Amino acid sequence: MIEDELIRIWKSSSQQERVRFEKSRLMIELQSSLDNLNRWWKFGVRVEIIAACIAIPIFAFITYWTPFMTSKIASVLVILYVVFVLGRLIGVKRFKPSDFESDYLKYLGRSRAYLQAQANLLETFKYWGMMPLYPIIFLFVFNFWELPSKRMVIIIVFLSMFGMHIYTYFLQKKKVQNEIKPQILRVDAVIESLSE
Numbered sequence: 001m002i003e004d005e006l007i008r009i010w011k012s013s014s015q016q017e018r019v020r021f022e023k024s025r026l027m028i029e030l031q032s033s034l035d036n037l038n039r040w041w042k043f044g045v046r047v048e049i050i051a052a053c054i055a056i057p058i059f060a061f062i063t064y065w066t067p068f069m070t071s072k073i074a075s076v077l078v079i080l081y082v083v084f085v086l087g088r089l090i091g092v093k094r095f096k097p098s099d100f101e102s103d104y105l106k107y108l109g110r111s112r113a114y115l116q117a118q119a120n121l122l123e124t125f126k127y128w129g130m131m132p133l134y135p136i137i138f139l140f141v142f143n144f145w146e147l148p149s150k151r152m153v154i155i156i157v158f159l160s161m162f163g164m165h166i167y168t169y170f171l172q173k174k175k176v177q178n179e180i181k182p183q184i185l186r187v188d189a190v191i192e193s194l195s196e
Contacts, residue, residue: 030183030186030190033186034111034115034183034187037115037118037180037183038096041092044089045089045090048085048086048089049086051082052082052083052085052086055078055079056079056083059078059079060075062075063075063076068142068143068144070142071141071144073139074137074139074140075140077136078136081132081133081136084128085129088121088129089121092114092117092118092121095110095113095114095116095117096110096114097114098110105191105194105195108190109191112184112187112188115180115184115187116184118180119180119181119184122172122173122176122180123172123173125169126169130165130169133161137157137158137161141154141157
């Protein structure tokens with residue numbers, strides 16, 4: 001009964017009203033999906049902050065505790081690396097649009113820039129987030145390799161770290177291809193439809 005009435009109202013409405021309805025429906029769907037992506041990003045940054053809060057004190061203690069100079073240097077480098085990664089992740093926040101933008105088109109433009117910054121950061125993570133860590137870890141375990149009892153642990157740590165980075169790489173690549181880039185295209189479509 002209600003569906004029949006809605007169909008009758010839809011058929012009797014003018015083309016201009018239908019276009020306005022389609023635009024508003026598209027804007028609502030887009031806003032919902034942008035909110036979901038923003039929650040995902042915020043969660044990921046929080047996880048990294050918690051990991052940093054755990055890693056920094058541990059490596060500060062290792063800097064004090066370890067007898068090997070190369071391990072001390074590597075521990076300090078790990079702390080600097082963690083701070084650098086956090087800075088890159090939190091730096092994306094400057095692109096985040098305000099909910100109180102004066103113009104919806106300006107809000108969509110800032111949303112597009114924010115999504116593009118996230119995509120760029122995730123696509124280049126292997127260069128600035130993964131690769132610099134391997135020489136640091138190698139430096140950290142260099143003197144421990146001389147101890148035969150530690151060799152198996154070192155190999156396991158390297159293999160697990162490598163496996164975790166490969167998994168993270170493909171997970172981020174999938175996230176960019178399946179979620180962020182389609183959102184950028186949707187934002188572009190809404191901007192185009194509102195500009196008409």
